[in-house]
Structure formats: C-alpha cells, structure tokens
Amino acid sequence: MHMADALLSPPVAGAFWAGTAATIGYASKKLMDGQDDRKIPLMGVLGAFIFASQMINFTIPGTGSSGHLGGGMILAILLGPHAAFLVMASVLTVQALFFADGGLLALGCNIWNLGIYPCYVAWPLVYKPLAGDGSSPRRLFAAALLSAVAALQLGAFSVVLQTLLSGISELSFGAFLLMMQPIHLAIGVVEGLVTAGVVQYVRSVRPEILETSGSKGALPAGASLRNVLVGFVLLAVVTGGALSWFASAYPDGLEWAIEKVTGKPELSEREHGVAAALKKLQERTAVLPDYGFRKQDGAPEGAEETPSWPSVDAGTTVSGLVGGALVLAAALTVGWAIRAFRKTRAGRPEV
Secondary structure, rough: OOOOOOHOOHHHHOOOOOOOOHHHHHHHHHHOOOOOOOHHHHHOOOHHHHHHHHOOOOEEEEOEEEEEOHHHHHHHHHHHHHHHHHHHHHHHHHHHHHHHHOOOOOOOHHHHHHHHHHHHHHHHHHHHHHOHHHOOHHHHHHHHHHHHHHHHHHHHHHHHHHHHHHHOOOOOHHHHHHHHHHHHHHHHHHHHHHHHHHHHHHHHHHHHHHHHHHOOOOOOOOOOOOOHHHHHHHHHHHHHHHHHHHHOOOEEEEHHHHHHHOOOOOOOOOOOOOHHHHHHHHHHHHHHHHHOOOOOOOOOOOOOOOOOOOOOOOHHHHHHHHHHHHHHHHHEEEHHHHHHHHHHHHHHHOO
16 A cells, blocks of 8 residues: 555655654654663564564455555554654655655555554544453454454545545546545555464464553563574575565556556556656666566566466565565664663763
C-alpha cells in the first residue's frame, strides 16, 4: 500500500510530511523519557524482518490482486507504539530511498498510513482492550487479528482521502473507496493471521516482551532476548534472500484498485515541479530499483517477458539482504541515538 507521487499534490504531501515529522519527534521524546535499552537490538531485527516480509506479495484468490504484510501491528505489539513507529519510518525510508518503493513526495503519507494507524490507533483502541493482560491465548490471537485488520482498513481509507484532498487524479472518491476497502479487508485478514502467529511465537519464547511493550517497565534482570533475536534474524535472511522469489506477480491492492477505476495500470507522472524533482533524486539514490539490479543503458527494448514464478533472481536476493541490513542499521542507529541523548540529558546539572 505504498502510495506513488502521482496520487498526491505537493500541499497535501507536505502536510503529511509535517505531521509525520512531528510524530517522529513525539515518539523520540517519549522513548527518551523511558525505554529499556536492551530492546534496541529487537528494534533492529524486527525492522529487518518487516522489510523482508514486505517483499513477499501473496495472491488474493479470485481477484487478480495481491497484498503484502504491513507489519505495523507486529511492531506495535512487540515494541510498543513509539519504538514501533520509528522502526516503521526507518523501513519505509530505506524502501523509498534505495529501492524506489513508494515516492519521496509520498513518503510522509506512507509513513502516516502504515505507522500512525497501527501504532497510535489500532494498538491502544483495539489490541490492548481485547488482549487484556495477555494471559489468554485465544484473546491474544483475536486481538492481534482484529487490530491488524482495523489498522489496514484505516490506512486504505486514508489513501483514498489523501487522493481526494489532492484532487489531481481522475480517481473518484466513491469508486476508489469501493475498490480499496474490500480488497484491503482480504489483505488485512491474511496480515492479521500472520501477526497473530508471530505474537504467539514470541509469547511462547519470551512473554516478558509482550508484558513490557508500550510501558516504561523494564525486562526482568537476567532476561535474555538472544533466542528471539536470532530467530528474527534468520527469518529476515530466509524471507528476503529466498522466499522473496515466490512473491505474487499480480499488482498489489492499491495498484489493482487504481486500474479497476481508471482502466490504466498506473497514473501518469508529472514532468515538472516538486514531484518531478524528487523523482530525479530518487533515481539517483535507488541503487536497487524495484528490488533488482539496474537495467544497463542501451539494453535492447522489446516486448516484456511474462514473469516466471517463482522468480529466482540474484537481484531480488541481494535486495532482500542489503535492504534488511540497511533497516537493521537505521533502526539500531535511532535506538542508540535516543539512548545517547537520554544519557547526555541525565548528566546535565540542574539549572
């Protein structure tokens, strides 16, 4: 559900950039007020896992569409809302800058849609009341499933609303909404099941992570996250390095909805202005565009080959491993920077 720049006007994109930047500042401040620093490595490995998972589109039967894991609820449930939001911002920034997945103009909207709703709406309003104290596996499963569905529905509606406010495409509000919400409901059910499975796994291995997420409480003394960290690292490597070959060739839910409404697979991009300038910048920074090696200049042009499945491709494998490493580094840097600022502030004398 990564928005392209063609859907957005600069004023709307700028407003959500500002809102996203303010939320990043808010989340960072909350973590400086209290965060168990032993969870910083968990931020990194979960970010790498979510990056790799988002590379795998799964087919929605009978629709000609596909979906991919958003991952916001997994992050919020395991890390708490503030750390989760910063990790999601790291994932989406790496995707936009280095893989041209989602536009740079649209990056603020994409972080908002995939980060705000799971972390600050679905987690406190849906997951926490339903999960209770987390002692009931059934309640925990239902809470993870329903909160993931709710977050994706809110994100999909937000895409429609942002497009409407921009007013630069031929997408009508009613038709676009009728395409977006049902397809993302189906995608949300799959994401909810995956989210519930991941949460149940962590609960069985290290329940203290769930008990202390979203609070200032620290992990018990001597509690080791080694097994969880190793598990998610292995999942990220296998998912990004090999399982990404099995991604569906069908368009994702957003692309599918646009094509259903307009009859075209994608909207035309603007050739001038802020969007065009950011597009050129993205072309320079995207070392592995569309999760593959750059096409060589002067390569013969011809009819596109029908993509094979599974798509065994070295570029995809490199993208999965490099992207996961970049997100790991970005999330760790965020966590360590917040820890450093907290220690610096604590060492200042009272005025």
